[in-house]
Amino acid sequence: MTETVSDSAAKTQGAAGKPEHILEVTNLRKYFPVKSSGLIRRTVGHVQAVDGVSFAVPRGQTLGLVGESGCGKSTTGRLVTRLYDPTSGSMRFEGREIGGLNRRQMMPFRQEIQMIFQDPYSSLNPRHTVGTIVGTPMRVHKSVPKDKVLPRVRELLALVGLNPEHYNRYPNEFSGGQRQRIGIARALSLAPKLLVADEPVSALDVSIQAQVVNLLEDLQKEMDISFLFIAHDLAVIRHFCPEIAVMYLGKIVEIGERETVYNHPHHPYTQALISAAPDVKQAAIGGRRERIRLEGDVPSPINPPSGCRFRTRCSLAQDICAKVEPPLLQIGPKHKVACHFAGELGHHPSQPVTMELLGIDAQGSPVPGKQATDVGNEPGYDSTWYDVRTGRPAGA
């Protein structure tokens, strides 16, 4: 363990033939059992919080997870940090499987995957001083000799923009933004390679949010940390993440680069989500975007709709959507969409784009003699893709 949290250590390791992605998640599922009431608590169903998501976090980069409450984005974050055990699926951290590890085997990985929590008021122990809070991970993992813990704590406090002399204070003596900085210092104390930030700014005042976002950006540049950034605020996600995954009801519906997802969304849900975000500068100059109204609420994840999970609120929904679940189809160099009628707003195709691949007809019934190809379960992107405009495979 090096003394300073310099970026050099991480970079030299990265050059030594390590995989391009620091984290690869394949077909991850988490079902929470729903128990009946009474003496014998039988399992009567499952909340399908995360149901088969695949994504990859590039080294030193950020992947944003965005979605509404209950879509499974926080559960995904907690699975990656192994605060929850996955029901099935694989998670490969730097090429090594961490999905099935037990507590002891997980220990070395805990140093490398850390988490920043949403609520800076409930995530810090009110009876511990800041020095104890930030120093505990180092004592537990014995990453720093005992007499070096305090100097290191002061170094970390200075790094996140707090007064290093305040290590003896209690969390209640700090404001919300400062507490969030303490939480960030704690997460950094073990020099992690991957930080899972679960709504790190949504509990803060607007003028403070920008301070914390800027701090995270600086830390990423300085220390070469990869981020899995979870938020519901589309503007914050767009600002922080070059790559974005949109989740709906336990599934990723669209994933791609920032510009593609925000300027050319192909999934009707992403289109509705982006159009619903209020926009200061647009309104200030008098312009107002057309807002797509979504009717109703998110269905229950205990008993999600058959086929496409978004079909109950989707204006494009047809018979096929109830029968066949759309795969996460790659439609651009770095762009995947799970929709039978993927297309830009107003240019959705009239025929399902997935017919050929899944071996089905326009109504979703299987065509005899045709084989369904398995697509969409791999993290990352292929060099070839399916062009929705021409209806043919394309690629370099």
Add this chain to the structure above:
Amino acid sequence: MTTTASTTPAGTPEPSAEGLGAGEPLLAVEDLTVRFPTYDGLVQAVTGLSYRLEQGSTLGIVGESGSGKSVSSMAVLGLHDAKRTQMSGSIRLAGKEIVGMSESRLMRIRGKEAAMIFQDPLSALHPFFTVGKQLAEAYLVHNHVSRKVARKRAVEMLDRVGIPQAKNRVDDYPHQFSGGMRQRVMIAMALINDPRLLIADEPTTALDVTVQAQILDLLQELQRDFNSAIVIITHDLGVVAEMADDVLVMYAGRCVEYGPCKEILTHPEMPYTWGLLSSVPDISAAADARLIPIRGNPPSLLNPPTGCPFHPRCDHTDKVPGDLCATQLPELSAASTGGVHIKRCHLANPEEIYFTEILPEIAPDLAEELSGTTGAEEGGTSR
């Protein structure tokens, strides 16, 4: 409770004095001051606040937590405990003075003339009673009708706010509704007596964006139908931009900028408003543009800063001669664009600073577009 009429009316010029009809506006708040004595000292939650609201229009109150936006609005409904609150100034709602009004008379106004939508519908609804019962209660208090009629009215209102199968849902408990549906129930409850004034205290903060869009649409639609006035309290400038006719920016219990929504968002003249605009990432701005936060933390209202309350966090105090910012509270004065836009700042030429320094940072493309029309020169980034 002390009910002193505004002692220094000259000190606070009446906002939007121009362009008003001869009649009194629906809501007129004059020099409102709310203070709470505590063991630690006197919390000066709201100081010298004045605004007016006409029938059928919307006022957006923007500010951080602890800026007094909720306290001032609760005062409009007389919700502060008179024994624990020092209140002065005047709040006239439809011609009636609220400050100092007896509890029994307030009861007749609450829910009937003015109603409130709270931020968190789960804690604002009673978990033990069905929503139908809670809605009917609000109607029965103000109308001498049978329970049957009140229940019918409850169903009607649930249907009006877009709850499907209102007839069946009326007997459900709050926990059986989703967040957006609960907020609809709250809105139905607030509107059940056709109030003329609706105060929405962060109505969409606890909701998701697509649901937020539904609720904002609903509020606008209902406003058109009922012609009620709305005070919408929020920290989200995007919500204000979509909803409000007028905007009141609050900081440390005071109004720091007030005027028509479009004016405030396009020609803000107070550094705090600039900070609010520049620290929020925008969905249409350049993605890699760096956010410019407001440094420091909001001040304590136990001991607010001397002079301009914003001066410890302000980046432009050097442009004001002497230490005026730290010693003297700026008066609310007309902005350079004139008219009804007022601001509380010592800066002599805020418009110039905004167009040469602030706008190029927060919206470079917009600044270029405007630089020709306003004649302001394209300035460098000085911060």
